[in-house]
Amino acid sequence: MAEEKKQNGWDPKIAAFLCNWCTYTGADLAGVSRLKSSPCVRIIRVMCSGRVDPTFILQAFKKGADGVFIGGCHIGDCHYSEGNYKTLRRIEFLKIFLEQFGIDPNRLRLEWISASEGDKYAETTLAFEKQIRELGPLKLQV
Amino acid sequence: MKPKLALYWASSCGGCEIAVVDTELKILDIADFFDIVFWPCLMDFKYKDVEAMADGEITLCLFNGAIRTSENEYLAKLLRAKSKVLVAFGSCAYEGCIPGLANFFDKKAIFDCNYKDSISLEESSKGVYPVTHTHMPEGDIEIPEFWNTVKSLDQVVDVDYYVPGCPPQSFQIINVVEAVIDILKNGKPLPPQGTILGAGDKTCCEECPRERKEKKIKKFYRPQEKIPDPDECLLDQGFMCMGPATRSGCDALCVKANIGCRGCYGPPPNVMDQGAKMVSALSSVIDSTDPKEVREIIGTIADPLGTFYRFSMAHSILHRVQIKENGKE
DSSP, X not given: OTTTTTBTTBOXXXXXXXXXXXXXXXXHHHHHTTOOOOTTEEEEEESOGGGOOHHHHHHHHHTTOSEEEEEEOOTTOOTTSSHHHHHHHHHHHHHHHHHHHTSOGGGEEEEEOOTTXXXXXXXXXXXXXXXXXXXXXXXXXX | OOOEEEEEESBOXXXXXXXXXTTTTHHHHHHHHSEEEEOTTTSOOOHHHHHTSOTTOEEEEEEESXXXXXXXXXXXXXXXXXXXXXXXXXXXXXXXXXXXXXXXXXXXXXXXXXXXXXXXXXXGGTTOOOOSEEEETTEEEEOOOEEEEEEOXXXXXXXXXXXXXXXXXXXXXXXXXXXXXXXXXXXXXXXXTTOXXXXXXXXXXXXXOSBOOOOOBSOOXXXXXXXXXXXXXXXXXXXXXXXXXXXXXXXXXXXXXXSOOOOTTOSOTTOSOHHHHHHHHHHHHBOOOOHHHHHHHXXXXXXXXXXXXXXXXXXXXXXXXXXXXXXXX
16 A cells, blocks of 8 residues: 555545445444545535535536545435435436546446445545546646 | 727627617617727727727626637737726626537647548648738738637636626616616616626526426437427426526527527526536436436437536536547546
8 A cells, every 4th residue: 555655746636425324424433443444535524415416526526636436325225215316316427427528437436335334435445546546637628 | 978888799609799789779779878989790990999998998898709719818808908897798708608619629629620621621721720920921910829728708807797698688688788777877886796687596497387297207308309298398398408407587488489498598596517507407307216227318318518518618617528638538
């Protein structure tokens, strides 16, 4: 891990929108369990992944995020019943958008991580960091 | 002394000029109240006439058209200096509009298409690209530079107000002009800088007379695929309609003519990015929870980016499409 850090002085910036009830709590569990998760992830807690407006994601890329990570409850388990269905559709849509925009859609990742899945949070954030390192920094042409 | 009025067209189609003239007899009131000092489309004024004016001499400037070339940019800066109030008039100046769709490409792609690859070029003309500066025995010829990215007016100068629409509807132009005359005659206070004039503060759906029911969309239809029911909401029927993500003010012209709103009045209040909001709106009504099926349903939209950002690409969060070099990002 140490060698992978600081390649050419660059670390990925990953903006993460995590739902309060599941993923955020899962991330917290990873923390108290002393599991190693990606330090490149900057967490923004939202009450539901369905709160994530596509505008936030585009704005995150505009403001310097190299990757955006959305974490929500598993399908069928949304605290507000249907919020994550909307998230699912929005992210599918946005990936098509990003492709048309000329931004690699792999820079946007949606994961369903429950409150008890601290290990899954750690694994997926580390894997996402690795993927973003491979993709390199996102340099937007204005 | 009559207040001075200027109208200018940058990278535009001339539709905004037509919309102003379409105010019919009101144009006589406009010409009566104002001293029109610059309007290249209709009157014979030159740039040097504007350059000779004092700063702030023009009371009101209605600037339409997007910023595509160095000439457009020069006039934007010149008119900003010479005008007290500068209005981004029409969708091009407000948000890029159709010229903004050029941001799906870059200067190289556009020039190659027009000057090298076009099938209507004669062989001898292929590969002859315009040059900004040419020296001839008689003198030097200068043409403007073609910028790589189309910009909206407020991306090059400070803009006081916006009048959206492609074009702004004539009845709305009359509303705006009457409000301006009211302010100038009766000393009413100016609205806050950045106010959108000549438009409503809701979405196009508010003005649409059609009946709306619950939306469950399994497929999006292109206009030629089936005949729309004239009374039912177009989006309910699966036709693309930008109404939910478009500002009101046009009196829902297009939906009353049985075609979906295209979004020409720009995003509704407090919305940064019209395309993103439309993604959000449609994601709520797509009738599926299976990712594969969701993709298929979205696949029935011919060109999502071009459809949702038809008018607002230049003003959107990302401004343009990222042009890949050698297939890489």
